[in-house]
Amino acid sequence: PGSYAELSDEIRTDLGAIDYLVGAVGSGGSLCGSARAIRSWSPNVKVIAVDAVGSILFGQPDRPGRLQSGLGNSISPKNLDLAQVDEVHWLNDEEAFSATLELARREKIFAGNSSGSVYAVASWLSRRISASERIVAIFPDRGDRYFNSIFNDQYREKHNLAFRMPQEPTLVHKTDVVHSWSYASLSGRESHAETVAIP
Secondary structure, eight states, rough: GGGGHHHHHHHHHHSOOEEEEEEEEEHHHHHHHHHHHTTTTTTEEEEEEEETOOOTTTTOOOOOOOOOOOOOOOSSSSSOOOOOOSEEEEOHHHHHHHHHHHHHHOOOOOOOOOOHHHHHHHHHHHHSSSSOOOOOOOOOOGGGGTTTTTTTHHHHTTTTOOSSSOOEEEOOOTTSSOOSSSEEEEESOOOOOHOOOOO
């Protein structure tokens, strides 16, 4: 986690204070390390974790058959510092893969499902905040590793993965079991979706 102080320094140099940090969680190192460093100079940043449906990282039941890789976990890693996270989003395989394809189609970024999921959450968030607020989204993976899965029509057909992405996630309590794109507040503060008026 400590190595992400360099990313924090880059963000501070390029952008200054930020309002939101969105990142995928696998081991917890990148998001929690970045959040800890960024909060030393941007203390009010809201940290949003992106996880996979079927990952145990935020208290969900384990589903070892999930197809996503790079984010999610079936163990609780020491790098995961829940005190750094304000909100968590879970996406299922179909949603994560669809978002990854949309990231390539719309933004021309060839990345993996961790980045695709982060893109979905950051895009949703961008429609709910003011134009003056700043979001930093960490895209941690590259697409060549997923050429034979996410970017392969036959693979997606074999696993019945349609191109389908809901426009809105479902707000849930953090103890609710989720099956599709859902989010929950972890900080004790009210959810962003409940407190911010949509322009």
